[in-house]
Amino acid sequence: MNKYLLYPGCSMDSSAKAYMESLNSIVEPLDLHLEEIEDWNCCGATEYLGINLIPAYSLIARNLALATKQMNGTRTVVAPCSACYLNLAKADYYMQERPTLGAKVNEALAAGGLEYKAGTLDVRHLIDILVYDVGLEAIRSKVVRPLSGLKVVPYMGCMLPRPDYQHRWSDHEHPTELDDLLRALGADVIDYPLTTECCGGHMTQIGPESAFELIRRLISDASERSAHMMVTVCPMCQMNIDAYQNETNHFFGTNYHMPVLFFTQLMGLAFGKEPGKLGIGLELVSSRNALANLGIEVPVTQEPAAPRKKDEGLPMPRRWTKHEGRKEEMK
């Protein structure tokens, strides 16, 4: 049995609930034992780092310190979320690279009766564990329902293969881990050069016009390549492409329908699990039609309506695109 410490991260029981549900259903066939770090806290995402340095790294390091208490037989922390993975891995790395940072973080941790010696733990992402520890052979051997006929684009996202201080990935810009894994499930994997381009991250919240353009690039390219769906390894990517696809469509006057699922959901399907047990149907851009290519029936879920009807009737300002610029038009 392979034992690991699990740092789920906040999104796993909210926006990325489907990721957690599907992960739970594949640990047993793969003989993985994931032990949750007790009383873990938020990693601060990309927000805390932009305010204060020592508090941000202390917030992250509390999780590492708690994890060392549960090390019994393993020193590997698994994070399914790319941002959590990056923050935990980066804190561990920078505390070694800049010993003064490590010392200050430990001084702060001491106020809560904790300490963390940088380098004690190995921080790794879930897909890293699956591809390199469990292995593609073992995964292939569990496939009872090959996903042949399902055209997928593998979308790794940006924070997973970069900056990669621990040299874990096959490439920084075109890593193939996700492609290989999806191929092992029997899916028709389409080459996707944008695989590590950014989904916009928190820009959907603070600068939507920038974010919509990044989302548009991803879904339009996936759509031009006739993909049935995108497959991701990151809750933030899934959230942006799925939940903001409607707004993006509205912004550009486009009509994309590109479902995006977590790779664990496809693993569950290939392992013969029921869609309902894998959080399928929780996505806002329904994967129902895409999965029909596999002959898999997904219960109907209602998609959110478009924000506004077509601009017919009363004369309304013409729809604008980012490059035409709304500001000029309004002047």
Next chain:
Amino acid sequence: MPQMTDERVRAGMNREEDLSLLHEVSMKTAGVSHLEMCIQCGTCGGSCPVAEDMDHTPRMLFAMLRAGIREEVLRSNTPWLCVSCYHCVVRCPQEVHIADVMYTLKGMAIHAKLYTDSTAPHFSQTFVGMVETFGRGYELGLATRHYLRHFPLRLPGMMPMGFGMITKGRMAIIPKKIKHIDQLTKILNRAKQLELTS
């Protein structure tokens, strides 16, 4: 301080460069920033997915840091647009920790109250407020507060999405709180004191 070399004297540069801003930013950045090593090649801006929306490309910003024009740097929207995708970081021939430098500049702009658009700083602060209160993120609270304050006009268009997220159980109504929030508070308070003294 750099030495006054013969070349510099011949070039008529008889004034010493003031690199204090550059060093300040570099020292405040996590890890070893390598900021002083920037050779102004522009790979960062060329790799940046949001460069077109930035006031200054990262390369320009680093030149401005070297030139010591503090206020203009801290007023730039560049750090706030950085999406932390690390494309520039892995391509930088000098291994400058560009994304982390951007975090440092955001922090400095907040402390100096020099940012021009408050949307991003407020979002970060609201997010951090939630994390400090609960120990976990709280998306519904964050989204509601943030959108009401900064994007009230976006709200009607977002209702279907929010409704979908809530009915599918992807956005909790009630925040989750960690057990030992008092321990986290102690750690963060101490960390904030250390930040001030460093």
